Amino acid sequence: TMFPQEKVLWIFCLIQFIIGILGNGLLFCMYIFNFRSGYRKRSIDPILLHFIFTNALLLLFRGIPEMLGIKKWEYFVNDIGCKFMSYLQSVCRGLSLSSTSLLSVFQAITISPTTLFWSKIKTKAPKCVLPCCLLYWIFNMLIDVFVPIYITGPKNRTIKGRLSLGFCSLNVNGMRPLKPVIWKSVYNFVFVGIMACSSVYMVFILYRHHQQVKHIHHTNLTSSVSPEIQATRSILLLASTFVCFSTVSGPFIIYIESFQKTISWTYYVSALLSMSFQSLSPFVLLSSDIHILKSFCVF
Template structure:
């Protein structure tokens, strides 16, 4: 019989492997798309950044949690523990920032066709790469002080190291650390608030679109939505998954902390939920790409020349981009 620790370790390992493979496949898909059309759509930059951040977060958190669950309590030294914790926070923040940027981009894409919105679409289209770079800079800088408050297992004899990060420890009583945590929480709140507002706006636009479609009795319009609408629904699904898993993780973590629960499987549930969005999100995006699996099979079999897909069909993506 497997112990609870071994079962948890297998669950973390499977979640990590599946999520990493899905995210790296998505990166390959958009790079392959760039090789075919010799141009990279701006929204693909966000998808690549999101997939890379998700994959690295899963590796930085999933592998240590798997090892720790299998009973290796002190496998990280002080320096490695600081680096791992810092990278986890950076890639988690980058994943949230990329998801928020994606929702804002799509909200602008489906906005009404007016002069003001047209100008905003052009500006956002040109500033997509700088926005992605800004996400990197913000997350690298805002978490720069985190390693100061993290220690490896060698310092567990000190009474001040109470807050376990499973295989690492954090100084709970340091006031500077509390101020730093408040700063990070405020940054996360701003990013999530922007994501919430843009998602709510997309829902409003979709509702208006549905009301307009009800007055049209054409079968084709009812059965086949525009690429912009389909892309918007996929992004809303992605954002909904983000809110579901992060909310569930926060609620369970607060419950465990309030009632002082010490059962190992209950303590590890929030950690599993904290990686679920990064593991599931690539498959939501893969689902929206109708031709990606077919082209991937063609490239693996080495018969790309026989896969005579018209360029117009290849470029018919789910995700819409504002006109240049």
């Protein structure tokens, strides 16, 4: 039987999982429909499709095991299953970060001034989308190749030097000499830095645009915001949401790793926070991307 706090965590995890899967599924279908129909097709749509797909994968490979772990169904996978699930979780988490970073960079290029330099980049950027997505898959699969080596099944959780990960365990002492966590942190830091730089640049462009059209808003009350500006605000909100949830979940992760305690509520709260971005991001896009709603309603 579950304790009261475990029931609350399970209910929250279930609600988050359902909302996230439905939201990402709906948005994925809408973008696919818009992309295949060719109605106002945008060069950013393939990135958004990749972003939504990776988020849905993370919800599946992280959400279902966590719910089963809270229910104490910890032995539904064996040692190989633990390695496979943990590897996919780590890869999808990295893909979610890199996709968000790619969205920020691409949108920053889109709204850049129309100069000779930026015109060349804008022409070449759409051709680089698919190669970038493919490279992200390769890089994340390679950088996380250490995960299956140090992950074992739930039966080994009580062995000294192992950190409980819900339904699996991590050999902390075994991975310290190779320092894979440091390499993974550097990899993540690079993408967070790229996202931050592109976000600051977009804020600067938006501020300059606001100053330029200030007098128009005073004289024309019906002036509407361009689709590019709407998309930029959407990407900025996505980046801010990602940073927010990553920052909030950070202390829980540090607590778990520092004390190496057995599985507790702190682990599941950290898991919920780490999946919150993937659950809320489709609704952030739906609320601010008026283009996709209009194009979908036309048909």
